[in-house]
Amino acid sequence: MSEYAKWYHPYHINEQYSERVAYFSMEFGIHQALKTYSGGLGYLAGSHMRSAYELRQNLIGVGILWKFGYYDQVRNDDQTMRVQFQKKFYTFLEDTGIKVQVTIHGNQVWVKALVLKPETFGTVPMYFLTTDIPENDYLSRTITHRLYDSELPTRIAQSIVLGIGGVKVVEALGGAAIYHLNEAHALPLAFHLYDRYREIPEVKKRLVFTTHTPEKAGNEEHGVDLLEKMSFFGSLSTDDARRITGTDGPILNYTLAALRLAKIANGVSQLHGEVSRDMWNGFEGICKIKAITNAQNITYWQNPYLKKALDNNDDHLLLQLKEEMKRPLFEVVADQTGKLFRTDVLTIVWARRFAGYKRADLLLHDLHRFFDLINQKDFPVQVIWAGKPYPQDQYAVDIFNKLVRLSYQKDNFAVLTGYELELSAKLKQGSDVWLNTPRRPREASGTSGMTAALNGSINFTVQDGWIPEFGRHGENSFLFPIVDTTLPDYVQDEVDYSNMMEILEQEIIPMYYQDKRKWVQIMKQSMHDVAAYFGAERMADEYYKLLYK
Numbered sequence: 261m262s263e264y265a266k267w268y269h270p271y272h273i274n275e276q277y278s279e280r281v282a283y284f285s286m287e288f289g290i291h292q293a294l295k296t297y298s299g300g301l302g303y304l305a306g307s308h309m310r311s312a313y314e315l316r317q318n319l320i321g322v323g324i325l326w327k328f329g330y331y332d333q334v335r336n337d338d339q340t341m342r343v344q345f346q347k348k349f350y351t352f353l354e355d356t357g358i359k360v361q362v363t364i365h366g367n368q369v370w371v372k373a374l375v376l377k378p379e380t381f382g383t384v385p386m387y388f389l390t391t392d393i394p395e396n397d398y399l400s401r402t403i404t405h406r407l408y409d410s411e412l413p414t415r416i417a418q419s420i421v422l423g424i425g426g427v428k429v430v431e432a433l434g435g436a437a438i439y440h441l442n443e444a445h446a447l448p449l450a451f452h453l454y455d456r457y458r459e460i461p462e463v464k465k466r467l468v469f470t471t472h473t474p475e476k477a478g479n480e481e482h483g484v485d486l487l488e489k490m491s492f493f494g495s496l497s498t499d500d501a502r503r504i505t506g507t508d509g510p511i512l513n514y515t516l517a518a519l520r521l522a523k524i525a526n527g528v529s530q531l532h533g534e535v536s537r538d539m540w541n542g543f544e545g546i547c548k549i550k551a552i553t554n555a556q557n558i559t560y561w562q563n564p565y566l567k568k569a570l571d572n573n574d575d576h577l578l579l580q581l582k583e584e585m586k587r588p589l590f591e592v593v594a595d596q597t598g599k600l601f602r603t604d605v606l607t608i609v610w611a612r613r614f615a616g617y618k619r620a621d622l623l624l625h626d627l628h629r630f631f632d633l634i635n636q637k638d639f640p641v642q643v644i645w646a647g648k649p650y651p652q653d654q655y656a657v658d659i660f661n662k663l664v665r666l667s668y669q670k671d672n673f674a675v676l677t678g679y680e681l682e683l684s685a686k687l688k689q690g691s692d693v694w695l696n697t698p699r700r701p702r703e704a705s706g707t708s709g710m711t712a713a714l715n716g717s718i719n720f721t722v723q724d725g726w727i728p729e730f731g732r733h734g735e736n737s738f739l740f741p742i743v744d745t746t747l748p749d750y751v752q753d754e755v756d757y758s759n760m761m762e763i764l765e766q767e768i769i770p771m772y773y774q775d776k777r778k779w780v781q782i783m784k785q786s787m788h789d790v791a792a793y794f795g796a797e798r799m800a801d802e803y804y805k806l807l808y809k
Contacts, residue, residue, distance in 0.1 A: 264375040264385055265356045267434040269318065271378075276801075277317035279808050282430045283308070284422060284449065285442035287330075287407060288323045291381045292682040295329030295348050296388065298407055299613040299648065301472055303681070304528075304707055305442055307557035308803075309383040311796035314559065317384065317804065320433070322426040322446075324418065325353070325374060325388035330407040333648050333677045339597075339668075340661040341677060343651045345406065352380050353388060359395075360428035363491040364417045369403070370395040371425035373432075382559075387433075389425050410652045416482065416490045419514075423448030424494050438808045441469045441522070444480065444514035450521040451494045454504055460521070463504075464547070468807045469522040471515055471549070473704050474535045481513040506545050519546040524807055528554045528705040529726045535701050550806055553726055554705040555799035558791055562714040563689055570787050575780045582692070582716050582783075589690030592683065593644065593674045601672065606772045607642045609691035609717070611679060612708050614649035614656040621659050622697040624666065625757040633761070634672055639769045646676040646687060688712040693738075693768060696721035697760070699752060700745055713737075713790035716783045720768065722756065730794065736786040738763055 267280065287302035288294075288309065297303065305321070312319045332344040353374040361368050372393050376386040392401045403417045423446035430436050439449055453463045473479065484498065484507065493501040502508070505517035519525055519540060524547050527533035533551025540546055563585065569577040583603045590601040601607070614620050623643070624630050634641050645663050649656030660675070667673045676683065688694070694712035696703075696719065706725035713719055713730075719737040721727050733739040740763070743755045771779050 262354050262356045262375060264354065264377065264387075265358055265433070267320070269316075269378070269385065271316045273318045274316040277315060277319070277804050279318060279438055279804065280436045281317070281319040281438045281440055281804075281808055282322055282426075282436040283319055283440045283442060284322045284426055284446040286324065286418070286422060286445040288321060288386065289681055290376070290383060290386070292680060293352075294350065294376070294381075295680075296323055296326055296407070298330040298650075300705070300707055301443065303556070303684075304554050304705070306383075307555065307560065307796040308800055309386060310381075310557040310560055311555075311800040312384045313378055313382055314557075315797055315800055317800060319384050320430070320436075321384060321386035322422070322430065323386065323388050324404050324407070324422055325350075325390040326407045327390070327392050327405045330648070331651055333679065335677055340664050341649075341657060352376070356387070358429055358432045360425055360432065362420055362424045362428070363494070364400070364403070364420050365413070365490050367400070369400045369421075371421055371429070373429045387426075387429055389421055389429065391421060408650065412482070412486075413490060416487065416492055419445050420448050420490070420492060420494075422446040423450075424452050427452050437466065439467050440803070440807070441467070441518055443470065443472050444518040447514045447518055448492055448494055450518065451492075451496045451501060454500070454521075455495045460504055463521050464523040467522045469518040469525040469547075470528065470552075471519075471525060471536055472528055474532065474539060474702055479513060479515040481511050483510055484512050485510070487512055516540065516543060516546070519543070519549070522547050524548055524550065526550045526552045526807060528552065529729065531701055531725065531728050532704040535704075552799060552802045552806060553729060553794070554707045554710075555794045555796040556707050556710045556714070558714060558795040558797075561685065561688070561711040562791075566689075566716055566787075570784060573784075575777075575784075578716065578780055578783065579776065585689040585715070587690075589644075589686040592676060592686060596676055597667070597674045599671050599674055601642050601674070602640070605640045605642050605672070606693070606769060607644065607691050608693040608695055608720075609644045609646070609687050609712075610695045610697070611644070611646040611684065611687045612696075612706075614647045614660055615653070616655055617699045617702040619697045619699065619753065620645065620647065620656075621663065622753065622757055622760065623695070624663075625753065626761075627666075629761060631670070633764065634670060636769075639773050640672065641769065642672045642674075644674050644676060644687065644691070646679040646683060648679050684708070684711075688717055689715045691717040692772065693718055693720050696727075697756070698722055698724050699749065700724040700743065710790055710794045713786045713794075716787060718782055718786055720760075720763070726794065730789060734767070734782070736782060736789050738768055
């Protein structure tokens with residue numbers, strides 16, 4: 261049996277962070293080789309685990325080992341997007357010897373825990389759960405196959421595995437003082453705690469909750485009858501589950517239930533904290549919602565040579581390095597699309613999860629104007645898109661494919677597949693401008709802009725998520741003017757598009773080519789400002805001080 265079959269850290273715990281905390285997340289973006297994430301939620305959780313390790317915190321991570329990952333984004337014969345599910349194998353995960361049972365749809369299912377040791381990738385100990393073991397029947401084995409499975413009963417089963425299976429694994433390790441739900445996917449954990457202590461205050465004492473999205477799709481809710489059939493409430497009766505979550509009607513909202521059973525919760529930026537408080541205002545019995553702004557691990561994300569040039573205030577070297585850092589990205593562009601991008605050309609990147617509210621195609625709102633922009637000879641522009649739509653989100657997949665088809669026509673316009681940690685790093689290091697176009701205020705945080713800024717890519721963005729705490733137009737970023745969010749969506753899109761193009765044409769492009777001194781000033785200020793507050797060590801510290809204690 262592994263030494264990691266008990267609560268164990270390979271370092272002397274920093275006494276500021278001595279509370280035993282188990283952090284539950286459906287996805288973790290730890291390393292390119294470990295496919296247990298889909299996007300920003302996973303990147304954020306991965307950075308948290310790295311910074312908790314660097315701070316020597318008494319924290320562990322609990323997630324699921326997805327046999328097929330999220331999905332592999334590959335191409336059809338015509339270059340449009342194809343979804344591939346490929347089995348994953350990991351020799352660096354170790355069997356802890358811990359196996360627990362959970363009830364799913366009235367049947368007993370075994371859950372095995374494997375450990376990712378801290379020295380492997382520089383994280384706190386992390387426990388990944390799988391049902392894909394010989395002790396289970398075929399259907400039970402498939403529960404942990406695909407992250408965010410499209411089949412609703414499987415999704416519900418995944419929550420039971422993470423919540424109840426996860427808490428039982430933590431108990432086998434010796435238990436935790438605090439259970440932290442990163443999103444409400446692991447909500448069944450709360451029912452297990454209530455079954456154990458039979459007092460709501462005892463559950464609240466141990467449970468904290470982070471909500472990540474003002475999007476309806478991100479606040480899962482399902483019929484109570486279906487949840488009861490799936491054994492979502494563990495050993496609790498449905499009446500008890502209704503009572504402690506304040507659920508009167510036919511639907512249980514995961515986020516609302518978590519807000520009623522946690523001692524404290526947080527949004528993931530100051531603006532998102534306000535949005536969340538407004539969103540849940542008027543619902544009885546919810547806990548206080550604070551704001552702890554998301555952050556990213558600087559050690560993992562920032563190019564060390566770029567940091568050294570910044571520390572030495574070497575403008576010439578900074579610009580030289582930015583040009584050199586484009587080469588690995590442009591090799592990917594050439595490999596995937598057959599196009600040779602130039603390192604001396606302003607390169608704009610839009611890269612993140614493809615979702616409707618993020619408006620991946622806003623830059624193409626007026627196609628003639630877009631093509632005029634990228635056809636300029638005096639001030640050339642290169643544009644790259646990348647990102648993974650949810651496979652069943654046909655609207656988002658259609659936008660991705662529309663971009664691919666349009667990109668055939670131009671040698672300075674590329675759409676890349678395979679947006680995972682490695683490509684994400686190349687895009688952030690190789691871009692000059694990081695374009696972010698969500699409809700305000702629907703982006704909870706948007707941490708990709710932080711890691712772009714760490715690598716000298718200047719944010720050009722809607723003032724949403726973390727940006728109001730960071731952005732100063734023309735000083736460390738370029739900002740869209742705030743649009744009246746009571747206007748219809750199509751009007752907001754028109755106004756944002758008009759403002760975006762004006763700033764691009766009148767400020768960004770001329771500055772890049774005609775005032776390199778000003779450009780590098782903004783780049784440096786951006787790098788300084790993002791490292792000063794948006795490193796995940798600050799976030800991991802705040803979680804202990806504001807949520808756990």
